[in-house]
Amino acid sequence: MNEFFDLPSDLQHSYLGLVALHLREALLPVLAGLLVALPVAQLCVRLRWLYPPVLWVTTVLYAIPSLAFFVILIDYTGLSELTVMIPLAVYSLVVLVPAIVDGVRSVPQETLAAATAMGFGPVRRYVQVQLPIAAPAIIAGLRVASVSSVSLVSVGMLIGNAGALGNLLNSGMIYNQPRLVWLSVIGTAVLAILVDIALIVLRELVTPWMPRGSRRTTRPTALKDAAR
Numbered sequence: 001m002n003e004f005f006d007l008p009s010d011l012q013h014s015y016l017g018l019v020a021l022h023l024r025e026a027l028l029p030v031l032a033g034l035l036v037a038l039p040v041a042q043l044c045v046r047l048r049w050l051y052p053p054v055l056w057v058t059t060v061l062y063a064i065p066s067l068a069f070f071v072i073l074i075d076y077t078g079l080s081e082l083t084v085m086i087p088l089a090v091y092s093l094v095v096l097v098p099a100i101v102d103g104v105r106s107v108p109q110e111t112l113a114a115a116t117a118m119g120f121g122p123v124r125r126y127v128q129v130q131l132p133i134a135a136p137a138i139i140a141g142l143r144v145a146s147v148s149s150v151s152l153v154s155v156g157m158l159i160g161n162a163g164a165l166g167n168l169l170n171s172g173m174i175y176n177q178p179r180l181v182w183l184s185v186i187g188t189a190v191l192a193i194l195v196d197i198a199l200i201v202l203r204e205l206v207t208p209w210m211p212r213g214s215r216r217t218t219r220p221t222a223l224k225d226a227a228r
Helices: 015-046 048-063 066-077 081-105 109-117 122-159 164-174 178-206 221-226
Strands: none
Touching: 015 048, 015 081, 015 122, 015 164, 015 178, 048 081, 066 081, 066 122, 081 122, 109 122, 122 164, 122 178, 164 178
16 A cells, blocks of 8 residues: 555655645645735725726736746746745635625624724724624635635646646656556545535634524625636
8 A cells, every 4th residue: 555655756755745735835825815815805895996906907817827827937936836826826816805805795784883883993893893704705715715726736747846746647647657647636636625624614613603504605606706
């Protein structure tokens, strides 16, 4: 069984090492995208006219093929993990910004009025009232962005050893070993499923105030349109 997971020495990692690298390259960009999307989405909520152009810009950036993005970045970041992670962070915005905007806009005005009456300022109201109520929609967006990011990391194999599990696809073809291809495909699929399950568990933990039956929220239409 151990021989099944033996990898060529030029990959410079064990199989578990590639799994850890894949998770890092996939999830750090989503986290960076979330940190950017939170203030941008709040601006879009406060300034409604800003939302359409922001959505247009994120959609146009999402339409740029990942390989073209890599080629543009190579002159600045070289053949590194950063060249893979920057496009993934940008791609996540097209899902996360609408998810946060929709979630925050769903907060009842009565709740906001009550928070204001209790002396909550705009920042405190956003962090302690709006975001917790919007958590189901935000986590739905994170699920789409994370699973997409896990799958797209493999494209990094085209710019050198920056594709994590995707590197196994290239090695499998070079050495004519289908075993390596299966390790890449199955490993990436399992990682995507596990990440999705982890986010479902997170949703259950951060929304204890919701009835269990109502937690099975449908992903917003905007998220379905954005996913490819």
